[in-house]
Amino acid sequence: MSSTLAWINGTWGDPSELKLPLSDRGLQLADGVFETVLIRGGEPQLLQAHHARWRDGATTLGMAPPPSLEVLGPLLREAIQRVGLDAHPTIASSRSATEKHGALRLNWSRDGVAGRGIQLPTGAPDPEQHRFWFSLSHHTPTFQxxxxxxxxxxxxxxxxxxxxxxxxxxxxxxxxxxxxxxxxxxxxxxxxxxxxxxxxxxxxxxxxxxxxxxxxxxxxxxxxxxxxxxxxxxxxxxxxxxxxxxxxxxxxxxxxxxxxxxxxxxxxxxxxxxxxxxxxxxxxxxx
CATH class of the missing domain: 3.20.10.10 (D-amino Acid Aminotransferase, subunit A, domain 2)
Incomplete structure (x- = not known):
């Protein structure tokens, strides 16, 4: 059980080990939107509001809509369990309450299908020309x-x-x-x-x-x-x-x-x- 985890293209792993194509416009041009969501008590907090802002940001940038809440749900539940942030862990431990908080980052970038430069593909934005990945790690909220x-x-x-x-x-x-x-x-x-x-x-x-x-x-x-x-x-x-x-x-x-x-x-x-x-x-x- 890891304290940090990422997912991309159906593969789970450490964020430092999973790969993003060098052609990705999010990597090359910061052409993408993301959301940071608190995990508390085994549940993403205010996920609907975060998803709405994520979707609106994609629309503003002329991107296709990011994955729906229905698509995200099973992935996030599995991620929360894998990282040990679920409300009822299956393995007894002495985790403190602060370790039951997590930081989830949802990413949505545009693929580099148009080649080099800033020009966007013509026509309506195609979800297949975008890339979704996320990471989840333990987090301790600070009020200092x-x-x-x-x-x-x-x-x-x-x-x-x-x-x-x-x-x-x-x-x-x-x-x-x-x-x-x-x-x-x-x-x-x-x-x-x-x-x-x-x-x-x-x-x-x-x-x-x-x-x-x-x-x-x-x-x-x-x-x-x-x-x-x-x-x-x-x-x-x-x-x-x-x-x-x-x-x-x-x-x-x-x-x-x-x-x-x-x-x-x-x-x-x-x-x-x-x-x-x-x-x-x-x-x-x-x-």
């Missing part, structure tokens, strides 16, 4: 505090359709975090081309101000996060423009499907921290 740095070099493009898709292209996020670490912080924050704060490098931004949770609007170019949508749908947050300089008494969080981190500082501004991170994150996992 992080110091953040507002990137001076990277910005989210509020006018780009790519900003609303979870694509393979994470170079900007990598550079924003690298810049933050160079300035003694842990995580990067990104401004939008509109001048407002947009998100963290891998998470949506939440600001509690005067007792109300606020999150940047989609018009800022922030990714339409699944947990962010849960907050809005449950009436726990509302959209508002957030600027880089915190206001007195602000409490900030960075939230995604795997973690919810407390922001202790923005640049040189120390923040009041909150103890609500784990409680809020867990509440959002309820359907």
């Amino acid at each position: 505090s992080v110091r953040t740095w507002v990137s001076r070099h990277e910005q989210r493009n509020a006018n780009s359709r790519l900003s609303y898709c979870k694509t393979f292209a994470y170079g900007q996020a990598i550079q924003a975090r690298r810049e933050a670490i160079e300035h003694g912080a842990d995580e990067g924050l990104l401004l939008s081309t509109t001048g407002e704060l947009c998100c963290g490098s891998t998470a949506n931004l939440l600001v509690q101000r005067h007792g109300q949770w606020l999150t940047p609007p989609l018009t800022s170019g922030c990714l339409p996060g699944v947990m962010r949508a849960q907050l809005l749908e449950h009436g726990l947050a509302q959209e508002a423009t957030i600027h880089a300089k915190p206001e007195p008494g602000d409490r900030w969080l960075l939230i995604n499907s795997l973690d919810c981190r407390v922001v202790s500082a923005v640049d040189d501004h120390e923040l009041t921290t909150t103890t609500q991170a784990q409680e809020l994150w867990s509440e959002l996992l309820k359907p």
Whole structure:
């Protein structure tokens, strides 16, 4: 029983050993979309919402729809059992509760059937000219505090359709975090081309101000996060423009499907921290 597992083209194995064709456009051009889903209690959390965003992202990129939930179901159940994340393991062990969480990544890329270059095949997108694979590993959700740095070099493009898709292209996020670490912080924050704060490098931004949770609007170019949508749908947050300089008494969080981190500082501004991170994150996992 392995703590990490991958699947592609009907083959199970270690992610470092399975192969992706060098012609794959996801590999060559980041031409693909993915989803990261929390496994908890043997079940994928908010899978329907993740799948909808995955499908919408593929449509935006002009790709064929990714595998349906009906196709995914048996594969994911087998993967969860193989990695030992099922709710009732068949082998008695002393696993801790944190080992019962997992991170599932679903990938959907376009094959390089059109040859070299960026030109896409003509006609309607063909599912046979796409590639699906996934990986699953143990994950420990973290709620620790992080110091953040507002990137001076990277910005989210509020006018780009790519900003609303979870694509393979994470170079900007990598550079924003690298810049933050160079300035003694842990995580990067990104401004939008509109001048407002947009998100963290891998998470949506939440600001509690005067007792109300606020999150940047989609018009800022922030990714339409699944947990962010849960907050809005449950009436726990509302959209508002957030600027880089915190206001007195602000409490900030960075939230995604795997973690919810407390922001202790923005640049040189120390923040009041909150103890609500784990409680809020867990509440959002309820359907």
